[in-house]
Amino acid sequence: MNITLAQAETAVQAAKAKATELGTLMNIAIVDAGANLTAFAHMDGAWLGSIDISQKKARTARYFDMPTGEIGKLSQPGGSLYNIEHSNGGLITFPGGIPIKNTEGEIIGAIGVSGSTVENDHIVAQAGVDAFG
Amino acid sequence: MNITLAQAETAVQAAKAKATELGTLMNIAIVDAGANLTAFAHMDGAWLGSIDISQKKARTARYFDMPTGEIGKLSQPGGSLYNIEHSNGGLITFPGGIPIKNTEGEIIGAIGVSGSTVENDHIVAQAGVDAFG
Amino acid sequence: MNITLAQAETAVQAAKAKATELGTLMNIAIVDAGANLTAFAHMDGAWLGSIDISQKKARTARYFDMPTGEIGKLSQPGGSLYNIEHSNGGLITFPGGIPIKNTEGEIIGAIGVSGSTVENDHIVAQAGVDAFG
């Protein structure tokens, strides 16, 4: 199973609405089950450097089927996955990337959000995920 | 002046409608005046390899402020821009990338489309540009 | 639908048998529907440079859902896809990569073979595909 463009666009719109509600400017990326980019939106004035980060967060979340922040807990100095970020052409392991599941619980893609604090990034990403209710 | 996300999304939707009218499956990328990705859509079942190509076409069109196919005429063996594709992390110089201008004629971004013949790619990209009527 | 490791290993073994029959030494790569590496084998003494080429052929075949040699016909100087090889981190567009379909005709992955003439590479890749009879 793979996320459709219609589903991805719904997730992007939900994330944008949440970003606006929080007064933030976000970059929002959706990848499919194969970690390939499916949809992307850069809100006007959002950080340019977050264009790449949002995509890397989405891919990282699908690469390991967990929220990016969970990986970051293990990739710290002394942690079991220290410097895992050097793999796969660059990972981002702080919060803002979350896998997307279908109603059967199968992972069909992931969302990555970047543009504010990592707390806000995660909240906006979750809003995108919740659009699959 | 810079393309807005709202304008970019309008262009993406116009391009998608044209792609559907032609019976094709396209990847559609919009970059801003700084050649940074602003919006992207991968139609269900479109070529995975065209995700990157559509973005490279959009950037190439903005990097040189002309349709990508114009550059391709000059990058052939013996041509004045032979193998320019090696620059900028990889250019795509066949048709499907077109600069986007505002009503004052100022370039505010570019669109890149990939997924079918280069003729169709160009037609769909033009449909995206024409949404700025 | 996605190729399984068991299917991929069957294809690798069929390709190896054909390579041996032809008296060639091959590198054989299988990617899944998302263009991610699933199985790989480097026959003893095969060209080291073909390790990368076989993987790029497999990805190229899946990226555009056609045999790699078909793309190469269009990417020549003056062709409509001239220098497409600069995309996607490097494509290989001469023969030796072929999509793999399931019995319903759905593409579930691709095989890439490199190590001899492109004619032999293609024959060995086809032997891998034919293992899905």
Next chain:
Amino acid sequence: MNITLAQAETAVQAAKAKATELGTLMNIAIVDAGANLTAFAHMDGAWLGSIDISQKKARTARYFDMPTGEIGKLSQPGGSLYNIEHSNGGLITFPGGIPIKNTEGEIIGAIGVSGSTVENDHIVAQAGVDAFG
């Protein structure tokens, strides 16, 4: 001396059997004495991000002829090899990569495993090494 494909495939099968025994889904890569990929297997459903990591672990183990986890002890902040992961196109220095020796004790290649905890990754890699008994 160099690992043969037959030996590499035996190591992959032994590692797969151990992975199954542990209830894990692994990516398993074997490189030869020249640090070139010789065999690879991605178990169905294993993390996509571990495709690259398993290969980087195998190369790292052969690059420095020691288990990857030993390098990780020295690459921490303040350590003598701090951030060595930036070299060679990206190293992985946590456990899961182990050199492979022949019966004379000569290093003929290495195995890299990724897909679970680093403890499990190392156990599965060791099972691949032990196939050279």
